[in-house]
Amino acid sequence: MQSNGFVPQRTYSRTKKIVFWSKIGILTLIVSYIGITLNRQQHDLQSVFTYWKTANWLSIPALLLLLLTPANWLLEALKWKILVQRVEPITVKEATQGVLAGLAMGFALPAQLGDTAGRLLSLRSDQRWQGIGAALVSGGMQFLAAVFFGTIALFVQLQFETEAWPVAQGVLFWLLVLTMGLAVLAARQRHRLVHLPIRWLQRWEKYWSVASYYTTTELVLAFSAASLRYLTFSLQFYFALLIFGIQLPLRETATGIGLVYLGKTIIPAFNLLSDLGVREATSMWVFGQWQVPAPQILSATLTLWLFNILAPVLVGLFWVWKLKLSTN
Template structure:
C-alpha cells in the first residue's frame, strides 16, 4: 500500500534541503516580476486611497482627526497598535518557521510584510504564502503547510469570537421570545467551534481528507508537515492569534470612538467580532475587495444597534488604510530586495524538532 503524505514526510524532509538548485537563474524575469508587483501595488493603492471617493474621504477624515479634535487620541493610539498587530503576526510566523529551519525574528517580520504586499494584489491573498516562503533558505515547499497552519489558527480565533458576536445579534434581534430556537443556536455555536478546533490538533485528519479528494490530492504533500507540529506549539500559536485578534478589535473600537460612534462596549464588541467573521468567510479577488465585505457587514450590524452608517463606514475604511494599505506600501521596500532564487544548502536542525507523526500524541 502506498505511503500517505504524512508517513512519507519524515523520509523526504531531509532530502529536500539538499536538492540541487535550478541550472539557470532567470534573473531578468525576477526583476521584471518585482517591478510588476511594485507597479500593481502602487496602482491599487492609488485607486483605493485617491480615486475611490469613499476611501479617500475616510483617510482624509482620519488624517484630520489625528491632527486635532477629540478624535486625535484614539486615532493615534490605533496607529501605534499597527506595529504591534503585525509584530504579533511575525511572532506567530517565527514560531512556525523555526520548526522548519533556524530563522530570526527580524527575517520573520520582513517575511510577513512581503507576504502582506504580495497578498494585496493576489486573489484570496495567496501571495501571502509566496512572500513568507521566499524568505526561507530551504524547505520552501514544506513552508506551505506552515503558512496554512498559521492562517488556520487565526481563523479559529476569528470563528470563536465571531460566532459569539453573531449569536448575540441572533438571540437579541431575530429569535427573541423563542426559547427552543435560542437553545438550538447556542448548541450550534458550540458545535461549530469544536468542528473548527478539532483539525488544528488532529491535522492528520485534514491531510487525509485532502488526500481523499482527487482535485486536492496534489496539495496533500505540502500539508504533510502540519502533523509534525507538537500540540504545545500549536497552543502557543493559537494564543498569539488570539492576542492579535484583540489588538485588531481594539483598533476598530478606537476608530469607531474617534468617528463618534456611541454604543455600549458589549454590543459594540459583538458587532466588531461579527464583522470580522463575515469578512473572513467571503472569498475576495484581492485586499481591496475585502473592503466592501467588511463595510457592508459593519454597517448592518451597527445599524441594528441604532448607529448611523457614515461614521461606522469611515471607521472601517480607516481600519483598512492603517492595517493593510500602509503596511503593504512599506512591504514594497522588502519586495524589491527579496532574493527569489537561493542556492539550496543543508540547514542544521531547528530548535523545535519535528516528531514522527506516528509518535505524536496531540491534545487540546
C-alpha cells in the same frame, strides 16, 4: 479510446469560472449595498471626506490606533515564527519581513497565494515550499480566532433578543460551534489527516506534511498569538470608532466589532485590495441596527484599512523588492 486527460481540465476550467462569477456577484452586492445605504441616508462619499478633515488626528485614540499597527503585525510575525520553525528557524525580524512581503504580494494575487508565496520566498532553505503547511495552519489559526470570538459576540447578541432566536442566526450559531468542534478534532487527529490514503494527494503530501509534526504546545502558542492579534485589531476598531465620534455602550461596541470580523471571515474573499469593501458593508449592516450614520462608520472602517493594510503594504513592497533581488 478517448483520453481522460481532458476531463479534469474542463472540470477545473468550469470550476474557476463558477468561482470567478460568484465573487463578482458578491462584490456587486456589497458595493450596491454600500451605495444604497448612503443614498438612503442622503449622504455620499463627500461626507466621508468631511469626517476625515474634521477628525482630531492628534487625539489619544488616533495615536493608540497608530501605535497598535506594528503590534498587530508583530503578533502575526510571532505566530508565523512559531509555525515555520519546523521548516527553518528564523528570527522575529525575518518573520516580520516575510509577513509584510506576503501582505504586499497578497494585495493583488488571488486567494492566499500571494501571502503564502511572499512568506515562503523570504525563507533561505531549499525546502521552503514545505512551509505551505505552516502557512495553512497560520491562516487557519487566525480564522478560528475570528470564529471563536465572533461566536461569543453572536451568542451575546442573541441573548438580548426580545423574542426567540431568529432561525437564520440560530442556525449560524450552531454551525459555528460545529466548525470549532471539527477544528479541535482535526487538531487532535492531525497526524492521521495529513497522510490520507488518496493517491493523487500523496504526490503533494510533502508540502503540507509539516502540519502533522506540531506539538500541542506549538498549536496552543500559535492560537494564543492569533487571539492576541484578534484582540489587538479589535481594539484598533474601537479607537477608530472613537475618532469619528461613535460612542456606544460597551456591550454593543464589543458585540458589533465581533460580528463585523465574523462576517469578514466567513464571507467569501475576492482579494480586491485585500477585501476592501467586505468590512465596510458588514460594519454598516451591524452598526446600522444602533442607528450609527453610514458615513461615520464608513470613515472609521476605511481609516482602519489605511492604518492596518495599506500602510504595512507600502512597507512590505520594500521586502518584495528584496525578494526579487535575491532570486535573480
